[in-house]
Amino acid sequence: xxxxxxxxxxxxxxxxxxxxxxxxxxxxxxxxxxxxxxxxxxxxxxxxxxxxxxxxxxxxxxxxxxxxxxxxxxxxxxxxxxxxxxxxxxxxxxxxxxxxxxxxxxxxxxxxxxxxxxxxxxxxxxxxxxxxxxxxxxxxxxxxxxxxxxxxxxxxxxxxxxxxxxxxxxxxxxxxxxxxxxxxxxxxxxxxxxxxxxxxxxxxxxxxxxxxxxxxxxxxxxxxxxxxxxxxxxxxxxxxxxxxxxxxxxxxxxxxxxxxxxxxxxxxxxxxxxxxxxxxxxxxxxxxxxxxxxxxxxxxxxxxxxxxxxxxxxxxxxxxxxxxxxxxxxxxxxxxxxxxxxxx
Amino acid sequence: xxxxxxxxxxxxxxxxxxxxxxxxxxxxxxxxxxxxxxxxxxxxxxxxxxxxxxxxxxxxxxxxxxxxxxxxxxxxxxxxxxxxxxxxxxxxxxxxxxxxxxxxxxxxxxxxxxxxxxxxxxxxxxxxxxxxxxxxxxxxxxxxxxxxxxxxxxxxxxxxxxxxxxxxxxxxxxxxxxxxxxxxxxxxxxxxxxxxxxxxxxxxxxxxxxxxxxxxxxxxxxxxxxxxxxxxxxxxxxxxxxxxxxxxxxxxxxxxxxxxxxxxxxxxxxxxxxxx
Numbered sequence: 278x279x280x281x282x283x284x285x286x287x288x289x290x291x292x293x294x295x296x297x298x299x300x301x302x303x304x305x306x307x308x309x310x311x312x313x314x315x316x317x318x319x320x321x322x323x324x325x326x327x328x329x330x331x332x333x334x335x336x337x338x339x340x341x342x343x344x345x346x347x348x349x350x351x352x353x354x355x356x357x358x359x360x361x362x363x364x365x366x367x368x369x370x371x372x373x374x375x376x377x378x379x380x381x382x383x384x385x386x387x388x389x390x391x392x393x394x395x396x397x398x399x400x401x402x403x404x405x406x407x408x409x410x411x412x413x414x415x416x417x418x419x420x421x422x423x424x425x426x427x428x429x430x431x432x433x434x435x436x437x438x439x440x441x442x443x444x445x446x447x448x449x450x451x452x453x454x455x456x457x458x459x460x461x462x463x464x465x466x467x468x469x470x471x472x473x474x475x476x477x478x479x480x481x482x483x484x485x486x487x488x489x490x491x492x493x494x495x496x497x498x499x500x501x502x503x504x505x506x507x508x509x510x511x512x513x514x515x516x517x518x519x520x521x522x523x524x525x526x527x528x529x530x531x532x533x534x535x536x537x538x539x540x541x542x543x544x545x546x547x548x549x550x551x552x553x554x555x556x557x558x559x560x561x562x563x564x565x566x567x568x569x570x571x572x573x574x575x576x577x578x579x580x581x582x583x584x585x586x587x588x589x590x591x592x593x594x595x596x597x598x599x600x601x602x603x604x605x606x607x608x609x610x611x612x613x614x615x616x617x618x619x620x621x
Numbered sequence: 622x623x624x625x626x627x628x629x630x631x632x633x634x635x636x637x638x639x640x641x642x643x644x645x646x647x648x649x650x651x652x653x654x655x656x657x658x659x660x661x662x663x664x665x666x667x668x669x670x671x672x673x674x675x676x677x678x679x680x681x682x683x684x685x686x687x688x689x690x691x692x693x694x695x696x697x698x699x700x701x702x703x704x705x706x707x708x709x710x711x712x713x714x715x716x717x718x719x720x721x722x723x724x725x726x727x728x729x730x731x732x733x734x735x736x737x738x739x740x741x742x743x744x745x746x747x748x749x750x751x752x753x754x755x756x757x758x759x760x761x762x763x764x765x766x767x768x769x770x771x772x773x774x775x776x777x778x779x780x781x782x783x784x785x786x787x788x789x790x791x792x793x794x795x796x797x798x799x800x801x802x803x804x805x806x807x808x809x810x811x812x813x814x815x816x817x818x819x820x821x822x823x824x825x826x827x828x829x830x831x832x833x834x835x836x837x838x839x840x841x842x843x844x845x846x847x848x849x850x851x852x853x854x855x856x857x858x859x860x861x862x863x864x865x866x867x868x869x870x871x872x873x874x875x876x877x878x879x880x881x882x883x884x885x886x887x888x889x890x891x892x893x894x895x896x897x
């Protein structure tokens with residue numbers, strides 16, 4: 278089922294949480310709403326669910342206006358950051374809840390409920406825990422149960438609010454791979470909120486980057502990573518270095534002499550012993566930090582006193598044999614130049 | 622289980638703290654209570670049975686325990702509502718209302734009794750309104766229930782309040798997303814989570830009601846067989862220097878209260894089985 282968000286606006290007192298947001302989510306896609314805290318991503322998700330009302334604009338499910346319909350009628354599955362499992366019910370009863378509260382006419386029989394719940398528990402690979410209480414489960418298991426519970430009502434849309442936010446790094450990585458796999462199996466239109474760019478890049482079909490109540494860019498992970506629309510998106514999707522400069526040669530879009538900022542991702546910076554061409558900058562190695570598979574080198578560009586961070590693979594680092602305080606040459610592999618938010 | 626390993630706890634060990642607990646409970650609770658039983662043992666079994674099953678005494682048990690149960694039920698319903706409002710809503714004067722709840726704890730019970738009797742007597746502020754409708758509260762068994770409700774309210778509010786604070790709004794949102802209506806959300810999600818604390822509050826309120834003396838005697842009218850509570854009967858016996866009779870009745874009260882509290886505690890544990 279597709280979701281269309283048309284000119285949605287939300288105000289909390291004097292703070293505009295969402296400012297004229299429009300977005301179309303095609304049926305069956307897994308979309309990430311990515312942004313820093315306070316960017317309005319959770320508010321947007323809650324408005325789609327109907328847990329929050331918008332101050333303006335419309336939400337359409339499959340072309341039908343649902344703005345006025347109650348949460349109960351929208352048929353959305355919602356997964357909360359802190360699971361929100363019913364702690365007085367067993368895992369089985371948690372998953373069965375959505376079926377048991379149906380009006381008598383549409384309520385499945387006990388044996389049908391049992392079959393459905395067992396099937397869902399198998400889907401989330403937790404059949405053996407059916408009789409446990411949530412307090413006896415780990416965080417990752419709880420979130421999988423929360424997901425099974427949301428799927429039990431056969432929702433048209435699955436909404437996940439920072440679903441992996443409360444889990445530790447390893448479980449988080451495992452669960453997001455699992456979510457991707459699950460989505461490939463059941464193809465339900467899903468929207469998940471995250472502030473973790475890595476998570477969005479790995480899991481989503483499409484990433485919607487949000488900032489200050491607005492959508493900065495929307496596109497496939499490749500599009501937003503390779504062709505960021507503006508410095509915010511570039512900054513948010515990975516570590517970047519800034520070089521301030523002035524346009525020497527105009528290309529029609531901008532004037533010569535205008536101030537510009539060039540952005541270089543830290544893994545796009547090459548370090549050399551001898552300058553290959555005139556674009557190389559002289560620098561001094563200030564700090565070396567080993568981060569598992571990669572090594573982060575902080576360099577002081579000579580004369581500028583500007584610090585630049587380069588990320589090298591361990592192999593490259595060992596081949597270079599860099600030493601603290603050494604003089605080297607730095608060459609950016611890929612540069613993006615923005616003049617007041619406009620990319621050249 | 623008895624702890625064998627040393628230095629695995631920040632606080633002083635199991636031995637000294639258990640020793641202290643037993644000593645303390647003995648001095649404060651067990652010794653005075655066993656003195657009571659000893660005193661009553663001066664009676665022969667026949668005398669004891671006669672004393673504690675006299676019609677006037679039996680009637681007083683009914684009034685005392687019956688009123689205390691009704692008062693605890695009333696408090697369990699309205700106390701939960703008060704606690705819910707105090708936790709979930711922000712309104713001007715909330716802190717003052719919150720402080721008012723504790724007042725029955727602090728007020729001398731005699732003051733409470735006199736005040737209630739004045740207000741609810743046929744010519745008092747509220748009694749005046751109720752009188753034409755044939756409702757009499759002061760100097761009737763209803764007055765006993767009123768006084769017990771008054772002094773028991775804070776127990777329910779204060780035990781339920783922290784539990785409501787722990788119930789996340791997300792639980793309600795999750796229930797609604799899953800298609801539950803308002804009543805289903807309350808009955809299937811909120812009530813089961815609140816129940817253990819409500820039962821504790823009920824037990825405390827009930828126990829307080831059974832033991833209450835000061836406020837009730839001013840409002841009850843104290844008519845034998847109708848509105849005479851057991852504690853008053855004990856005092857009456859004491860005033861007549863019938864110490865053995867007084868302690869015999871006290872023993873029955875003690876036993877009845879203890880067994881009821883024990884049952885309530887077991888019930889409370891059963892409703893919390895999910896937390897273990």
